[in-house]
Amino acid sequence: MPIAVVLPRALYPYSRGSSTLTLEDPCTTVADALSVIGSRWPGLLDRVMTEQGSVREHVNIFVGEESIRFAGGLATPVGDGDTIMIVAAVSGG
Amino acid sequence: MDLSRDELLRYSRHLILPDVALDGQQRIKAARVLLVGAGGLGSPAALYLAAAGVGTIGIVDFDVVDISNLQRQVLHGTAAVGRPKLESARARIADLNPNVNVETYETRLTSENALEILSGYDMIVDGTDNFATRYLVNDACVLLGKPNVYGSIFRFDGQASVFCTPDGPCYRCLFPTPPPPGSVPSCAEGGVLGVLPGLVGTIQATEALKLILGAGEALIGRLLLVDALSMSFRTVRVRRDPNCPACGTREITQLIDYDEYCGTSSTTTTTANMTRVPEVTPLELADALARGADIELLDVREPYEWRLGVLPNAKLVPLGSLPAAMATLDGQRDIVVYCRSGLRSADAVQRLCAAGFRATNLAGGILRWSDEVDPSLPKY
Numbered sequence: 001m002p003i004a005v006v007l008p009r010a011l012y013p014y015s016r017g018s019s020t021l022t023l024e025d026p027c028t029t030v031a032d033a034l035s036v037i038g039s040r041w042p043g044l045l046d047r048v049m050t051e052q053g054s055v056r057e058h059v060n061i062f063v064g065e066e067s068i069r070f071a072g073g074l075a076t077p078v079g080d081g082d083t084i085m086i087v088a089a090v091s092g093g
Numbered sequence: 094m095d096l097s098r099d100e101l102l103r104y105s106r107h108l109i110l111p112d113v114a115l116d117g118q119q120r121i122k123a124a125r126v127l128l129v130g131a132g133g134l135g136s137p138a139a140l141y142l143a144a145a146g147v148g149t150i151g152i153v154d155f156d157v158v159d160i161s162n163l164q165r166q167v168l169h170g171t172a173a174v175g176r177p178k179l180e181s182a183r184a185r186i187a188d189l190n191p192n193v194n195v196e197t198y199e200t201r202l203t204s205e206n207a208l209e210i211l212s213g214y215d216m217i218v219d220g221t222d223n224f225a226t227r228y229l230v231n232d233a234c235v236l237l238g239k240p241n242v243y244g245s246i247f248r249f250d251g252q253a254s255v256f257c258t259p260d261g262p263c264y265r266c267l268f269p270t271p272p273p274p275g276s277v278p279s280c281a282e283g284g285v286l287g288v289l290p291g292l293v294g295t296i297q298a299t300e301a302l303k304l305i306l307g308a309g310e311a312l313i314g315r316l317l318l319v320d321a322l323s324m325s326f327r328t329v330r331v332r333r334d335p336n337c338p339a340c341g342t343r344e345i346t347q348l349i350d351y352d353e354y355c356g357t358s359s360t361t362t363t364t365a366n367m368t369r370v371p372e373v374t375p376l377e378l379a380d381a382l383a384r385g386a387d388i389e390l391l392d393v394r395e396p397y398e399w400r401l402g403v404l405p406n407a408k409l410v411p412l413g414s415l416p417a418a419m420a421t422l423d424g425q426r427d428i429v430v431y432c433r434s435g436l437r438s439a440d441a442v443q444r445l446c447a448a449g450f451r452a453t454n455l456a457g458g459i460l461r462w463s464d465e466v467d468p469s470l471p472k473y
Contacts, residue, residue, distance in 0.1 A: 006327075009250045009320075010277060013395075013413025019320075043416040058272035062329045070332045085329060087318065089268045090247035092280045093134045093222035093290065 001081035008088040014044035031074040058089040094122040112308040124305045127151040130220030131178045133290030134244045136168035141298035143186045143193045151196040154178045165287035204348035207233040216240040224271040225351035231264035235339040244297040251293035251319035254312045261313040262333040263340040274356035370442040371453045375462040389426045393441045402470045412437050431455035
């Protein structure tokens with residue numbers, strides 16, 4: 001089963017309007033998944049990762065309900081059927 | 094806290110409710126809740142907390158009612174346009190529930206006043222609309238040991254949580270540092286479905302009441318993510334970070350200049366300062382176009398904004414499609430980029446310049462062009 005990547009609305013302009021990306025390529029870690037995203041949706045990865053290759057601090061990545069920051073970071077395992085959620089800070093009120 | 098005969102009648106639906114009852118209603122009456130912001134989130138929160146009988150509601154807001162607020166800020170009405178939000182908030186709450194004591198603070202919440210204002214309340218409801226104040230509220234709540242009932246919105250999406258409880262995480266555990274200035278649009282820049290803050294603000298009021306009553310399971314250690322378009326509600330776990338400088342290592346022992354911290358101080362609020370890109374004013378651009386200068390004019394808004402009105406001979410390149418569009422641009426031509434207010438276009442100019450193009454940002458965007466060059470172009 002593919003891996004689903006749920007995006008925050010602020011990133012829809014970079015995913016051609018899609019709220020969820022479907023990754024059919026084999027991925028074993030979050031880093032693999034982000035690499036696939038970077039190759040298929042140019043511009044989107046810039047919004048999530050710094051040039052140094054770390055996740056921007058106003059962005060959180062979850063595998064299921066758990067933040068990768070408290071799991072294995074970019075090496076957090078992902079498998080078939082998993083859902084990765086990218087959550088960005090918003091400030092509207 | 095004794096309840097009068099009127100209050101017993103008024104709150105009868107609470108009194109017959111398990112987990113509330115007379116004890117619970119007395120707790121609600123004794124509670125002191127501070128709302129930071131009487132806008133989109135603060136409006137429903139104020140209304141429902143007042144309806145519930147929260148004894149003292151404090152409200153911090155320095156703004157006046159604008160007609161564009163009325164699409165979502167249901168605490169205010171048309172007659173209040175131009176008047177302080179606190180005035181209409183006080184009047185509306187008094188009408189809804191005269192038993193509520195309303196304390197107002199017509200001031201910007203700052204590092205100088207936050208600890209004093211927040212210290213008088215049991216909990217804080219964060220209904221602000223900018224990152225600087227959110228980090229200020231968080232850090233003040235950690236220092237004071239007060240729960241922070243958090244909510245935020247963007248277009249059709251909302252977030253809610255409860256931070257700063259004794260064993261729970263704080264806002265910085267989730268978002269250690271703010272995003273770069275200008276990278277996350279405000280409601281004014283990005284738009285918002287009017288009813289969305291109604292949904293999220295009401296969730297905040299619900300969480301506040303649960304904390305007061307000690308009932309149910311509050312959103313402590315959880316972040317609720319609302320997508321109003323699909324009406325989906327997801328939760329993710331927010332863990333307390335032992336390295337968090339606020340609630341973990343406690344390195345933050347005093348409040349700082351949060352505008353400076355978030356890059357939104359008065360010395361950095363112009364798009365040029367925030368993103369350090371070359372700019373041209375509307376009058377300068379109009380003059381150059383009238384002289385026949387060879388300029389490629391790029392509009393980086395969305396197609397639905399383009400339909401509201403465009404600059405002459407502009408080409409639509411929505412910001413998200415800019416990376417792919419660069420291959421089609423003539424590197425020998427001067428490029429001027431615009432959007433609604435100049436923020437997105439500043440981002441685009443930064444990217445174009447980094448790629449070697451001669452690009453300039455139209456300062457103030459369509460809004461300033463309409464004011465200074467062509468009033469027939471509608472502002473929105």
